[in-house]
Amino acid sequence: MSMSAVFAETVKVSWAAEPYPPFTSPNASGEWGGWEVDFMNAICAKANLDCVITPVAWDGLIPALTSKKIDVIISSMTISDERLKTIDFSDKYYSLRPAIVGLKDIKLDATPEGLKGKVLGLQVSSVHQRYAQKHFGDAVADIKEYQTLDEAQQDLAAGRIDAIQADAFALNSFLKAPAGACCELKGDVAKDEAILGHGIGVGLRKGDTALKEKINAAIVAIRADGTYETITKTYFDFDIYGD
Template identity: 40%
Template sequence: MKTIAAIAALLATTALAGATEMKVCVEGAYPPMSMMNEKGEIVGMDIDLTNALCAEIGVDCPLVKTDWDAMIPSLLEGKCDAIIASMSITPERAQVVAFTQKYLQSPNMFIGKADAGLTDTTEGLSGKRVGVQRGTIAHDFMAGEFPDVELGLYGSEEEIYLDLTAGRIDAAFVDAGTGEIAFLSTPAGEGFAFFGAPHREVEYFGEGAGIALRPGEDELREKLNGAIKAIRANGKYMEINNQYFSTDQYGE
């Protein structure tokens, strides 16, 4: 089975060479980066950046809505040719996929009731239940740094916020950018606030989020790296960024 999968991935990679289409795996459940609008369309900053990058390299990019847990398997099986889903570059993932340079670097932070007196320490979270999206670097961070804290594992950040407002969890550990826009700035987020410090620890969060490709896609990676630099230089990146955030999500 592994041999068959490897051959399939190789064929998919070979077929992409010289193609005018690049299928992109996106999530559609990570606002404001990737979300569904009232028309059932996938929209968000990741989607706008996808369109800008694809225009820069001259290819059409059909979107493939994919659950987070299935992202990398879908890429390796040839169901898509790239993942643009705020996926952090980590050593573990880099053993399986090839990443472009970063195109995004937002920190992760805790959210809880503003008057709860919570802190981002073992003592501060003792006896608390913290929601986190499973299979993410946030999950890895909580498991590594807070092994004694009870975790609630969720398929999306939207599910975390529902349980946070319902009181089924005491805190959430999420991307700070999406947490601010998708929760704290909404009516549901009233009475909640960030607590603790922004977390960007390299051993967990890597060097930022990159575009994931199949190993061996060196030409495509270089084209996308060039496109990322181009939209940063020509102002297109910040034009998109400013539609969603008040601060530059690229980081330093």
């Protein structure tokens, strides 16, 4: 064992215990993989952190962080003004691109007028939930909430709802899968930074300044040395970091 490994700081890292491909998902043996898992491994190595993985249900991540059951959230969590009241974040490590995906045989688009009378599905406790309630709540017939994006996608494929709102990068994975043959991208939603936030960041407890600085430095380093680009090309054929 190297001396650096001996003196590595141990941190408990968590992501949502539900599959969220291509960012995090378990294989048949229960081992987690995906873009965010590879990103986490690169960050932990660069920052000399001994990262212990503890998956937690999506809506339990922030309570687990604030109660010190975990130290870090790496789970495609948006840096939103609402969340910043409770926790802190690293600099962004990829951009959020909220979009609407719907059934191919139903005409709709990502506007209140285009969704009028439709049933829209989304993940509970997400920025998409708050956005849809504000912008589409008076137009749609119903907003159906799901514990996981996967459950929403299953109902969409079965025709039980008309559309879903989620991050386009995750929806792209669904559309490429056999289950997504039912559906197509209907468009990106209009910007609302107050709700949709400032990109995706690593969640941290307020006051964990030293850990935040280590993680921010590691993000800069893996982008500079090509590691970030190499990881991204494994899962995407387009840029996800943005401006």
